[in-house]
Amino acid sequence: MSVQTQKPSDLTPRQEPAISPLQKLNRAIYRQAPEVFDSIKLLPYNVYKSIYRTTAFPKTERERSEAFFNSFLLHIQPAKIEKHALRFTYTFGLGLLSTYLFLLLTLTGILLMFFYVPATDQAYFRMLDLRSSVSFGGIMRGMHFWSANAMIGAVFFHMCRVFYTGAYKPPRELNWVVGVILFVLTLVMGFTGYLLPWDQLAFWAITVGANIAGKADYISTSLTGLGLPDLHFGLFTKNMLLGGDVVGQEALLRFYVLHVALLPVILFSLIVWHFWLIRKTGGISSPKESPE
Amino acid sequence: MAKRVREEEIFPRNPNKTYGLMEIVKGSSPRVDRGPDDMVSSWPHLLIREAILFAACFVIVLALALWAPPPLEKPADPTKPPNPAKAPWYFLGLQELVSYDAFWGGLGIPGIVIIGLMFIPYLDRHHSGIGRWFAKSRSTACWAFTLIFVVPSIILIIIGTYFRGPNWGFYPPWNMPVEPPIILHSIFGGMGL
Numbered sequence: 001m002s003v004q005t006q007k008p009s010d011l012t013p014r015q016e017p018a019i020s021p022l023q024k025l026n027r028a029i030y031r032q033a034p035e036v037f038d039s040i041k042l043l044p045y046n047v048y049k050s051i052y053r054t055t056a057f058p059k060t061e062r063e064r065s066e067a068f069f070n071s072f073l074l075h076i077q078p079a080k081i082e083k084h085a086l087r088f089t090y091t092f093g094l095g096l097l098s099t100y101l102f103l104l105l106t107l108t109g110i111l112l113m114f115f116y117v118p119a120t121d122q123a124y125f126r127m128l129d130l131r132s133s134v135s136f137g138g139i140m141r142g143m144h145f146w147s148a149n150a151m152i153g154a155v156f157f158h159m160c161r162v163f164y165t166g167a168y169k170p171p172r173e174l175n176w177v178v179g180v181i182l183f184v185l186t187l188v189m190g191f192t193g194y195l196l197p198w199d200q201l202a203f204w205a206i207t208v209g210a211n212i213a214g215k216a217d218y219i220s221t222s223l224t225g226l227g228l229p230d231l232h233f234g235l236f237t238k239n240m241l242l243g244g245d246v247v248g249q250e251a252l253l254r255f256y257v258l259h260v261a262l263l264p265v266i267l268f269s270l271i272v273w274h275f276w277l278i279r280k281t282g283g284i285s286s287p288k289e290s291p292e
Numbered sequence: 293m294a295k296r297v298r299e300e301e302i303f304p305r306n307p308n309k310t311y312g313l314m315e316i317v318k319g320s321s322p323r324v325d326r327g328p329d330d331m332v333s334s335w336p337h338l339l340i341r342e343a344i345l346f347a348a349c350f351v352i353v354l355a356l357a358l359w360a361p362p363p364l365e366k367p368a369d370p371t372k373p374p375n376p377a378k379a380p381w382y383f384l385g386l387q388e389l390v391s392y393d394a395f396w397g398g399l400g401i402p403g404i405v406i407i408g409l410m411f412i413p414y415l416d417r418h419h420s421g422i423g424r425w426f427a428k429s430r431s432t433a434c435w436a437f438t439l440i441f442v443v444p445s446i447i448l449i450i451i452g453t454y455f456r457g458p459n460w461g462f463y464p465p466w467n468m469p470v471e472p473p474i475i476l477h478s479i480f481g482g483m484g485l
Contacts, residue, residue, distance in 0.1 A: 120368070
């Protein structure tokens with residue numbers, strides 16, 4: 001801080017006492033990075049502080065709010081919430097349940113990907129391996145199967161809850177639309193995953209489903225009455241989906257790519273948008289919005 | 293800052309004032325121009341509920357995986373079609389509709405339903421009954437949704453799952469033919485496929 005004025009006595013070289021190289025190093029560290037020893041001492045606290053930013057165990061109201069503001073995972077949610085929104089019988093936790101099931105599906109799905117090959121001559125035997133020789137393979141597949149079925153139910157009943165409580169009304173229109181798209185995508189996710197075990201159930205179910213998609217031919221056939229050429233919408237859709245006329249290797253590969261790559265990314269993005277829209281449209285619906 | 297002051301210094305007694313300090317209440321934030329609200333901190337009230345829900349969800353899914361393992365039938369064989377061939381359960385309502393009319397059942401009606409669902413909030417904009425289950429002022433909307441969407445979806449899935457047997461014939465579940473005959477030329481006949 002202060003400018004040192006050098007006295008003549010300082011100019012004369014002082015006799016330095018003999019010091020060991022270790023002491024020399026010590027001095028060098030103190031001279032160039034005096035805080036390093038403190039840093040080592042405070043390492044655990046500083047790591048903790050960098051993660052929680054405030055505190056992991058908030059006590060005051062301010063700290064409780066900060067716990068939400070300062071956490072990446074929690075900042076999606078409001079720091080303060082209406083008591084009404086916490087009543088279990090208002091939402092039955094269905095929206096969050098759908099999210100949790102999606103997370104479980106992602107987790108078990110990634111684990112299953114380590115053991116699965118989307119080839120018609122291997123897929124089924126990989127299923128058998130999961131049951132017999134892969135550690136916890138049966139549990140992984142079981143959890144994936146039940147989470148998938150439960151998610152379809154949870155999303156459907158979540159949609160019913162939102163309707164029966166009038167939660168889709170302005171200003172939440174767009175979030176309802178995103179929700180409907182998420183519902184359809186959940187069904188498509190289930191459908192594309194259904195083929196992957198490559199057993200009789202899977203093969204014939206997808207055959208039936210793809211034939212339903214082929215029914216769009218009715219539209220293009222009807223349009224020929226307007227002088228348009230018959231574009232075979234249904235046949236086109238079916239061929240795009242299956243990569244051929246029947247369910248085979250190409251279909252298995254397409255369903256696999258849709259199921260593990262394309263659809264999860266779209267679904268995840270829409271879930272994020274869904275959450276964002278909840279916050280931006282005033283949080284969860286409340287009876288205060290329409291006094292009766 | 294911590295200097296003790298007498299009440300009169302902050303709130304001087306003024307005979308012209310029609311208000312005064314009534315009471316000092318415990319609180320962490322000033323409440324100006326606001327009525328009493330019923331907000332609570334998300335930490336821990338929301339967080340603990342979310343944690344419990346996740347634990348319950350995880351345990352139930354794990355229990356189902358352990359005690360009710362998913363089905364695995366024989367390897368896929370394009371030459372041995374089952375009778376009837378059924379779609380995944382959530383599409384059995386759709387398959388049931390397809391058995392009545394191929395286009396309208398498979399695409400027409402489902403398409404109209406999905407588009408219709410998306411338009412609900414743009415058509416029903418009246419600001420009533422938000423935040424209550426089955427609000428009286430919304431009874432028409434609730435009935436319409438139930439009778440047009442919820443009940444038909446569930447009933448069609450139940451019929452498709454439990455009441456449809458060989459050649460998509462209607463059988464009660466207690467009288468379902470045990471070994472369905474495989475007739476190659478008509479497996480898709482009943483489904484209009």
